[in-house]
Amino acid sequence: MATALHGHDDHHEIHNPMEPTRQEQIVMNRFGLWLFCFSEVFLFMALFAGRFYLWRDPDIGVIRPELEQGPALLFTCVLLVSSWFMNRAEVASANEDWSTFHVSMGGTFVLGTVFLLGVIFYEWGLALEHPHILPTDGAFGAIFFAMTGMHAIHVVTGLIFVAVVWWNGYLGRYTREDHWGVEACAIYWHYVDLVWIFFYPGIYLIGTAIHIPGH
Amino acid sequence: MADHSHTESPNEKFETPEGIYRRGFMTFIALGVLTAVEFVAGSEDFVENPSTVLLILLAVAKAALVMNVFMGVTKLWRGGDHH
Numbered sequence: 001m002a003t004a005l006h007g008h009d010d011h012h013e014i015h016n017p018m019e020p021t022r023q024e025q026i027v028m029n030r031f032g033l034w035l036f037c038f039s040e041v042f043l044f045m046a047l048f049a050g051r052f053y054l055w056r057d058p059d060i061g062v063i064r065p066e067l068e069q070g071p072a073l074l075f076t077c078v079l080l081v082s083s084w085f086m087n088r089a090e091v092a093s094a095n096e097d098w099s100t101f102h103v104s105m106g107g108t109f110v111l112g113t114v115f116l117l118g119v120i121f122y123e124w125g126l127a128l129e130h131p132h133i134l135p136t137d138g139a140f141g142a143i144f145f146a147m148t149g150m151h152a153i154h155v156v157t158g159l160i161f162v163a164v165v166w167w168n169g170y171l172g173r174y175t176r177e178d179h180w181g182v183e184a185c186a187i188y189w190h191y192v193d194l195v196w197i198f199f200y201p202g203i204y205l206i207g208t209a210i211h212i213p214g215h
Numbered sequence: 216m217a218d219h220s221h222t223e224s225p226n227e228k229f230e231t232p233e234g235i236y237r238r239g240f241m242t243f244i245a246l247g248v249l250t251a252v253e254f255v256a257g258s259e260d261f262v263e264n265p266s267t268v269l270l271i272l273l274a275v276a277k278a279a280l281v282m283n284v285f286m287g288v289t290k291l292w293r294g295g296d297h298h
Binding site for chain 1: 232235236239240242243246247250253254256257258259263264265267270271273274277278281282284285286287288290291294
């Protein structure tokens with residue numbers, strides 16, 4: 001992990017043939033990170049499948065609580081732009097374009113923070129106020145807060161990852177040849193985006209909207 | 216001797232940084248368009264009963280783009296670095 005975060009600066013050391021080369025290490029690191037992401041798919045798939053099981057009416061079919069769709073679209077676009085910034089940061093690190101790297105990492109961090117605060121304060125606030133669903137209010141509240149909450153936790157860890165990699169880039173710990181830390185951060189951040197690609201329609205678009213009366 | 220820390224992929228030498236940036240931008244635009252289509256297909260203002268299959272297919276298409284271009288899933292079997 002330390003290597004992933006700090007990059008690698010001993011290219012000129014004599015290579016021990018019994019140890020994997022840096023390139024072989026990166027291949028294994030990449031495979032391990034993808035395995036981690038794959039294992040998390042089961043967690044998110046369980047929540048996604050639970051949504052279809054619990055948000056279902058015997059007469060209507062697939063349903064969902066009546067939530068504001070506009071703000072959710074806005075925050076989805078914010079996360080999408082942050083993913084593009086992350087992609088630019090990764091390409092920039094691979095080409096030692098450090099000014100673009102810093103601007104792009106900053107953009108990713110700021111937009112990721114906007115998304116996180118938007119979901120927690122705005123989306124949760126709307127859900128608590130307008131349809132008035134609480135986490136304890138049965139299937140609607142449980143699924144809504146579990147899906148958005150679990151995703152938000154991953155956004156928090158992603159933001160920490162982005163901040164650490166951004167700082168390491170500032171310290172000059174990545175090179176054109178070795179920027180695995182940036183690549184790992186990008187894979188994780190895009191994975192967080194990937195989860196939202198399914199959660200956004202799952203929560204806000206799929207199914208017939210059901211009006212929930214206030215308490 | 217070549218540096219072991221970096222293996223050049225077959226396509227890498229043909230891709231300029233500008234080309235890779237452009238590919239990322241075009242992917243971002245495509246994701247934006249698909250998100251707009253998704254919103255129209257699932258919005259209460261446009262559709263009374265949105266098609267679950269259509270919305271899932273749109274999400275799968277977006278996920279495929281992200282995995283292929285942004286996450287570089289092909290590096291798993293191709294190795295190297297396409298950036």
